[in-house]
Amino acid sequence: MGDHADSRARGLGVSTKVLSLGGLCLLLQQIPVSYRIDFFGQLADASLIHLHAGLLLAIAMLERDRRVVAGCFLVTFAGWTLRQLSFDDWQPGPVLAWGAASYAFTFGWSLLCAHWTGWPRGECQRVQRRDLIRFAAIALLLYPLVLALVGFSITVVSTSTAAISTAFQMFFAKQFGVAVMTLPLVVAWRERGHPAPRMDAASHWLWPIALGAGLAASVWAAVLVRRAFNTGLAAPELVLMDYRFALLLVLGWGMLRLSSRWAMAALSLTLLLLVGMVAGTAEYANSAVGFFNLLHITLEVNILLLAMMYLWLTHRDRYELAERLSAETLRDQITGLPNLKALRERVARPLTRTELGYLLLDQTDTLVAGFGLDTQAQAMNAVARRLEDLVETYYVGTGQFALLPKPGGDPDLWERVMARVEHAEIDVGGQPIRLLPYLGVAAFNGTQASVVDNAVVTASHLAFEARHHGELRPRYSDVGDTQVRRTHRRQLHDATEALASLRNERVVLYFQPIRDLAPTGDADPRALSGEVLCRLLDERGEIMSPARFMAPLEAAGRGAELDLAVVRALFRLLRKSPSALPHCREIAINLTGQSLASMSFQVELRTLLAGSPLPMSALCFEVTETAAISNTAAASHLLADLRALGCRIAIDDFGTGMQSFARLRELPVDVIKIDGSFVRNVAQLGKDYAVVQASVAVAKAFGAATVAEFVEDEDTEYCLRRIGVQRVQGYLYGAPRPLVEVLAETAAEPAASGE
Template sequence: MISGRDSDGRSAGPPPEDKTPSENSERIELLPEAEGLDLVSILSSVEETAYVWDLRTGRVDWESNAPEILDVSDLSQISTGAAYHALIAPEHLNVRLQAFSRSVGADNLRGVPYRIQYRLRPGGLRSGKEVRLEDQGRWWPGPDGHPQLARGVVRIVDDQYLEQQRLLVRNDLDELTGQLNRIRLTQALGTVLSRTERDRRSCAFLMISVNNLAVINETFGLEVGDEVIAEVGRRIRAKLRGGDVIGRYSANKFGIILMNCGARAAETAAERFIEAVRDTTIKTTAAQLSATISLGGVIIPDQANSVQDTVNFALRTLDIAKSKRFDCFVLYEPSPAGDGARVRNKTIAEGVVSALDENRMRLMLQPMIATRSGKAEIYEALLRMERHDGSLVSAGEFVPIAEQLGLSRLIDRRTLELTVDLLMKHSDLVVSVNVSGLTCTDKEWLLTLHRLTAGQPDVLGRMIVEITETVALQEIDQSVTFVDTLRELGCRVAIDDFGAGYTSFKNLKLLNVDMVKIDGAFVKNVADDKSDQIFVKTMIDLAKSFGVETVAEWVGDERSANYLIDAGVTYMQGYYYGQPFDSSDYVKAA
C-alpha cells in the first residue's frame, strides 16, 4: 500500500452510499520520483505508519513500513480489524471501538474524526513486548449510518511525547473549563491587535462575569460553583463563530475575542451569550441552578491599541455593567478625565518600579521630640522617590497609587533595607518606620527583617514599626499576630493616625502596642478648638491607662506644643520642631 491508497493503488477517500470504496475512489497524483518525496521514508523517520480499514469486510491495508513501526513479524498479523484488535491491550480495546461508534449518521463527505491512544502488544497479549500508540484519522458512514471505511495514521508515542502533550495542555488551557488560560488569552489578544492594526479591521474584546457565583459558592460550595463556571464557559463557547477565541481570565471571568466585529455586532453577540446562559437552568450535583452574566466590551484597535489598555477598558466597562443590573452589556466609551488619571497612574507606577530598580528611593528623617527632655529621641523614616533630575517626590504622591497597583510590598521591603542599613551605621539612632496594610500579612517581610538584622537585639530594639489604625482594625486578628511577632523579635510597635478609625477605645486593648500616634487632624488646631482639646486629652489619658506612650503629629506652633506638654503627651512631631532632612545628613546627638 502507498500512503493514502488502497492496495490496488486507488484512493481511500469517502464513498457514496451506492458504491464500494474502491469503486468511488479517485487516483491521487503523486509527485514525480525526481522530486525526492518518499512518503514511506518520511513516515518511518517520525515513527508513523498509515492504514485503510474496510469495516464491512474487515480488511486492513497497511503502509509497507507497518511491520517495522509496529514491531510485528509480517502484515498478516494485522491484516484484519479483528487480528489487529487481538493485539490491543484489553483495557484499551474499548477506547478504539468506541471511536468508531460515536456520531452515528455523521457527515458523509468529511467523515468523523478520531484521535485515541492505546497500548499494542505485537507478540500477543501474553508477550512482554509492548508499544504505546496514537491513532488518528477519520471514518465514513455507509447507507445505514454506521462506519464503513476508515483511514488513519498510527504513530509511536513515548514518555517524552506524552509529557510534552501534558505540558502543552497545562500551559495553554485552563484546567476547569478546557479553554485558554489567562496567559494564552492575553497572548492571543496581542496577536489579534497586531493583525487588526495591519489589516485595518475592527475586532471586539468582551470581558464576561458570572454574576451570582459568590452566592452559589456560599450556599452550595466551591465544587458546585466550579460546575457552574464550566457550564457557562461551554454555553458561551457554543455560541462563538469560527475563528473567535475564548479564555478564562480569572475565577468567574471569561475573555472573548470576536474577530471582524464592530460595535453593533458586539452588542448582538453579547445578547446571544446572555440568552445562552439565562434561558436554561444549569444542572449541577446539588440542584438545578440559574446563572446570569454581565459583559463589558471594547472595540480594537479603535478604542484600545495595547493588551493592557484593552483588558483594563473591558474590566472597567464590566464593572459598570455589573453595577446597573443583571444581563447587561456595556461598551467602552472614552473619558478624557478617566484616561488622564489612568495615564498619570501608569506614569507613577512606572516611576516607582524604575526607582526601585535603580536604587533611587531615599529616606528622610523627621524628629520626634521627647517632652521630658526637649530633645529628639526618635526619628520617623519618611520615604522619598528621587527623579532622574535629582528632585524628590514625597510618599503621599506615589504610595497610594502604588498600593492600589500592588507595589506596596516592594516599597516596604526597600524601606526596610534602607532603615536597617541606617540603624547599622548609627548605634545611637532610633527610627520609626511605616508599613502598608499588605505588609501586616507578609511573612516574607518579617523574614527579611530578621535576615537583615541578623537577629541582633541592639538593632531590633531601636526600630519602631508603625501600622495605621484603619488597617489594624480591618484585619484585627492578623494585626494582633503581626504586632506580637514584632515584639517577640524585639521591635516596638506604634499605631499611626490614632483616632481616625473611631473605634480606637474598643480595640486598643486587643493590640499590644507600645505607642500611639495621635492623628494630626486633631492636633493642628488643638490650641484653639475645645472639642479637639477634649479628644486629644482623652486619648492621652486612655493610652496612659494602658501603659502606652503617645506622639502628637502635626505640631505647628508654640501654643499647641505647650498645650500638649500640659496634657501629658510623650513625644511631639511636626514642622515646629523641624522639617524632614536627608538621612545621610544625620549626625550623632551631642
C-alpha cells in the same frame, strides 16, 4: 409484566436486524464478478468476489448480540441452499450437507476472527490506525485462507479437481469480499455521528494539479505498456486498468475531502471496480504465471485498501487533535471556563448588544492562599453558573471576568449582574463566603481583535477604579475613559520605576522629629526622637514622593521589599555616624500590611535586627491602622516578637479606618498616633476635638502613649496639651529633613560646643 414487554421488544429488535441484514446479505449474493475458470480441463463459471462474506464478517465485528450474527448466517445459508437446489433440479444431495457444515464452520470462524481483531467493541470505540495490522493479518489473510481449506474439504463429496477449483475460488472470492466490504463498512458505521475531518481551504488548489500530473503519468505508463505488447498479434489483457494512478489520486482526494460515509463508499466502489476489471485475468489462473499474477493483483488491492484507510485515519486523528488543541486554547486550564481568545472568536459572530462588562471580584487571591487552586476554580465556576442566564462569561484571571450580554433588551442587565454576585453565597471548604463585585462596562463597535481588546482594557480600568473608590454600582465608559487609562499607565510606570530604584538602592531617608509636650528636666537636648520617612530617586536623580510610589508598590505586592530597603538604608547610615548613636532615643520605622503577613520578610527582618547598630529599645515600628493585613495571626506573632526584643509598636493614622478598636485588641500596641486630619482642626473644639479626646481616653485604657501628627501652630499645641496628648509631631517642630544631615549635625554638636 414490564420484563415481559422488554423481552418482547428486544426479541422484535433482533428479528428486525436479522431480516434487514440477512436480506442485504442475500442481495449481495446476487452481485457477482463473473469469470470462467479452467482447472485441468474442467470448466466452471464462478464469481471473483463474495460481497456477502465481507458483510457477514463486518456484522460479526460490529454486532454484540450473537443471535443477530447467527440469524444473518442462517438467512445467507438459506439463500445458498435455494440456489444449490435449483442447480441440482431440486434434489437434495451430499453437496447440500457439505454446505451446511461449511456454513456452520464459517459462522464460528467469523466470530473467532472478529474476536482476534479486537471486536466487537463498546459503542464509543472507533477504528484506530493500530487496528490495520491485525485486520491485514487476520481478516485479509488468515480468514480467507482457512475458508479456502474448508472449501477443499468438498473432496468428500466430489473430485479432487473440483476441490482444488473450489478452494481457489473461495480464497480469492472471500478475500476480495472482505477487502471491498468489511473494513470500510466497520469504519463508516463507527464514525457515524462524528464530524467529518476537513482540509485547509488553502490546499484546495493543489488537487487539480496533482490529479493532472497523475493522469499524465498514467497515460504515459499506458502508452509504454501498449507499445511493449504491440507485436502484431492481439494485445493481451493488462494486469490493471491503464489509469490506476489517476484513480489513486481521485480516491485519495475523496479520503481527505468527503465525510466518513461517502469516503468509505467511494473506497468500496473503487475496490469493486478494480476487482471487476481484473476478472478477465483470473481466467488464466490455471497456469502458474496466471495464478501468481492474480496473487499480485490481490496484493495491490489490499495495499490500496490499507493505504487509503491509513491515509483517512491519519487525517481524521490529525484533524481531531487540532480541534482538541484549538478547543483547549479557548479555555482556561485551571477553571475550564472560556478565555479571552474564546471571547474574540465569539465577537466575530453577530451580537444583539455591543457592550462588554468587566467583573472584578475582590479578595479572590486569598482563596488561593487559604484553600488552594482547586477551591478557587470551584468558586469561579460557581460565579459563572450564577450568571449564565444573564451573560456569557469569559475568564480573564483570578477573580476577573469579561462579560457579554445574552440576547434580550434588559436595560438593568448590569445592575442585575452586580446584585446576583453581591448577594451570592459561595461554598468554599464547607464555609459560605461572599465575594465583593466591581463592574466596568464599555461599548465597542467592530469585530476586530484590537477593538475587543480595547473594550476589555477600558472596562477593566473602570472596574479597578470602582474598587479603588469602593463603588458597588457598575461604572460605564464615558469621555473620562482616556484620563482613566492615562492614570493607570502612569501608575504602572511609577511601580516599574520604584522597583528599579529599590533594587538599585536609590533610597533616601528623611527624618521628622517627635517632641514631648512635657519634657523632663534631665532630658538630653541633642536626643533624636522621630519618624524615618522614605523617598526614592528616579533614574534622573529626582526625588519621588510617597504618593507616587507607595500605592503602586503595594498594588504590585512589593511592600515588604520597600520596608526591608528602608531598614537596610537606615542601619547603613547609622553605622556611618557612630558618634550620633548614643543620642538616638527613638527611631520610628513604618511597616506595611504586606510585610507583616510575609514569612520571608519576618526572617529577613530578624536577620537585620541581629546586626542593628542601635539597641532594640531605640526602635519603634509603626503599623498603619488602615493597612490591609491579610493574616492577622502572623502579624500579631511578629509584633509580639519585636516587642519581646525591646522594640516599641505604634499604630499610625489612628481613627481613619473602620478597624481601630479591633486592631487594639488584636495587636500589641505601645503608642497610638492620632491621624493629622483630626489634629489640624482640634483647636476649633468641634467634632475633631471630640475624636482626639476619645483617642486619648482609649490610649489610656490600653496603657498606650499618644502622639499627635500634623501639629502646625501653637493654638493646636495648647489644645493638645489640655486634652492630655503626650507627644507631638509636625511642622511646628521641624519639617522632614534628610536623615544624613540630621545625623551629621548631631555628631558635630560636641565639637562645636568645645570650640
